[in-house]
Amino acid sequence: MIGKRTTAHVFPEALVPILRERLTSMVEGLAEIPDEVLVDLLMTVFFAGLETHEGVYGPLRVVFLGRSEADLVMPEGADASAPVYALKVLRFETARPFSIPELVKLGVASADDRLYSAACVVDGRLALIGLAREGPSADADPFIKIVASRPGSLSVRSGRSWHVEYERGTIVTGGEDVVLTSSPVRHALELSAQAAGMEEESVTGYLDAVRALVAKLSAHGRGGILVISREEQPTVPRTGSYRMARDSSITSMLRLAHRIGPREDATSYGFLLRSAFLTEVERMVEEFGALTAIDGATVLSRGLALVAFGVVLPVRSRTVEVAGAETRPIDLEVRGTRHRASALYAADHPGSVVFVASEDGLVTCMLRESDGERVAVWHLG
Amino acid sequence: MSSPRVLVADDDPAVLEAVADAIEDLGADVVCARSGAELIESFGERGPFDLVITDVSMPWMSGLQAMHSVRTAGLATPVIVMTALKEERVADQVRTLGRDAVLMRKPFALADLQQTARTLLSSRTATGGT
Numbered sequence: 001m002i003g004k005r006t007t008a009h010v011f012p013e014a015l016v017p018i019l020r021e022r023l024t025s026m027v028e029g030l031a032e033i034p035d036e037v038l039v040d041l042l043m044t045v046f047f048a049g050l051e052t053h054e055g056v057y058g059p060l061r062v063v064f065l066g067r068s069e070a071d072l073v074m075p076e077g078a079d080a081s082a083p084v085y086a087l088k089v090l091r092f093e094t095a096r097p098f099s100i101p102e103l104v105k106l107g108v109a110s111a112d113d114r115l116y117s118a119a120c121v122v123d124g125r126l127a128l129i130g131l132a133r134e135g136p137s138a139d140a141d142p143f144i145k146i147v148a149s150r151p152g153s154l155s156v157r158s159g160r161s162w163h164v165e166y167e168r169g170t171i172v173t174g175g176e177d178v179v180l181t182s183s184p185v186r187h188a189l190e191l192s193a194q195a196a197g198m199e200e201e202s203v204t205g206y207l208d209a210v211r212a213l214v215a216k217l218s219a220h221g222r223g224g225i226l227v228i229s230r231e232e233q234p235t236v237p238r239t240g241s242y243r244m245a246r247d248s249s250i251t252s253m254l255r256l257a258h259r260i261g262p263r264e265d266a267t268s269y270g271f272l273l274r275s276a277f278l279t280e281v282e283r284m285v286e287e288f289g290a291l292t293a294i295d296g297a298t299v300l301s302r303g304l305a306l307v308a309f310g311v312v313l314p315v316r317s318r319t320v321e322v323a324g325a326e327t328r329p330i331d332l333e334v335r336g337t338r339h340r341a342s343a344l345y346a347a348d349h350p351g352s353v354v355f356v357a358s359e360d361g362l363v364t365c366m367l368r369e370s371d372g373e374r375v376a377v378w379h380l381g
Numbered sequence: 382m383s384s385p386r387v388l389v390a391d392d393d394p395a396v397l398e399a400v401a402d403a404i405e406d407l408g409a410d411v412v413c414a415r416s417g418a419e420l421i422e423s424f425g426e427r428g429p430f431d432l433v434i435t436d437v438s439m440p441w442m443s444g445l446q447a448m449h450s451v452r453t454a455g456l457a458t459p460v461i462v463m464t465a466l467k468e469e470r471v472a473d474q475v476r477t478l479g480r481d482a483v484l485m486r487k488p489f490a491l492a493d494l495q496q497t498a499r500t501l502l503s504s505r506t507a508t509g510g511t
Contacts, residue, residue: 246474247453253450253454256451259425260421260426273454277450
């Protein structure tokens with residue numbers, strides 16, 4: 001995730017104050033949950049996640065329900081005409097211990113990305129009370145979800161928003177960043193979004209999708225390049241690239257979802273349809289993000305449609321004038337081929353935003369503004 | 382059995398009216414849309430439908446883009462795509478919408494449209510589709 005990254009290596013318990021700061025207003029009853037319960041929650045999922053290393057078990061997904069006893073959680077403001085739940089708890093007859101072996105065992109079930117192991121506070125201690133199925137209206141359910149998708153990592157989310165990523169000792173929070181704050185990068189992305197037909201009021205959804213894509217680029221730990229082109233149909237080299245037939249874009253899904261609602265008078269069918277579009281956006285972000293782990297660049301059109309992946313960007317013997325958008329000087333010669341190729345691409349494609357991740361998850365963003373001479377570089381992590 | 386529900390979208394009012402009348406003659410309830418935006422709004426507010434009949438070139442979002450996105454989101458509603466465009470790629474794009482997608486190049490006889498609509502609607506009834 002783009003944003004602030006801690007410099008010292010820490011254990012996952014260091015996430016507790018960040019969770020409180022970011023989620024207390026969203027997660028029901030979080031203020032009343034003691035720190036030791038949250039520490040137990042995070043550390044147990046973290047160590048259970050290490051067990052997934054064998055490749056036998058899938059990602060571990062745990063939803064923390066606090067002290068909630070409801071089996072069916074409906075979205076706020078929902079009525080009987082919109083029977084679409086946010087979360088449905090499939091309750092065990094008797095609560096099970098919240099332990100590493102239990103989580104690892106249930107991880108087989110939670111390989112489905114909608115199914116979570118459900119944890120609650122029972123008699124002051126954590127317990128597994130069942131499985132919880134994320135419903136069509138999971139946009140803003142009031143719970144903490146923790147996902148350990150591979151050893152050493154934790155993603156904390158609420159609803160469908162990521163809030164904190166923990167990766168091999170470092171914490172990255174989704175705070176102020178160049179995509180969302182007022183910066184040339186945000187401006188360039190807004191122009192691309194508008195050129196792709198996004199209405200002004202829904203551009204935020206576009207920026208959120210880009211942030212989620214960059215989070216995926218950073219999180220897989222293999223390094224990669226993600227290009228958000230200024231063009232609708234950017235050209236990519238034929239050799240070595242997996243060029244895609246034209247398909248639906250993230251932008252078209254977001255536009256359709258925005259057009260349908262949410263509205264107070266939305267029908268349950270409209271509600272479901274909107275949810276289907278947003279779910280598809282989530283899937284596309286996951287898939288495009290995963291493709292960035294393949295050698296070469298993943299190139300998206302301005303509408304965030306997949307144009308190609310595995311694209312070998314040319315590295316020519318040419319000097320690219322770069323400028324640090326921060327105070328640090330930029331020396332691309334020491335950053336390797338991936339960064340030099342990205343800088344060349346950015347230089348040749350004004351308005352296109354290029355994100356480059358190294359194996360340690362650090363992300364660099366490059367942009368040559370349409371009226372600029374130099375490629376500006378931002379370090380995101 | 383209740384009347385089939387059909388959504389018709391075209392930004393040309395004359396074509397829209399003619400197509401809507403022809404489909405109503407089949408005994409269907411018809412909802413009209415005049416742009417890609419109205420098409421998708423109608424989908425959300427007045428759906429589900431048994432059949433969609435849409436023009437390709439429309440304001441806000443083309444009928445093909447809208448239907449492709451609707452398919453991607455998991456809806457298999459049969460569709461008739463009408464177009465005056467000559468490009469062969471339109472036929473390719475319609476084919477990607479699946480078996481229940483038919484391309485009709487303008488101009489066409491309304492009787493042919495009715496026959497195609499009847500076939501698609503009857504196949505939905507036979508399979509108990511959405």
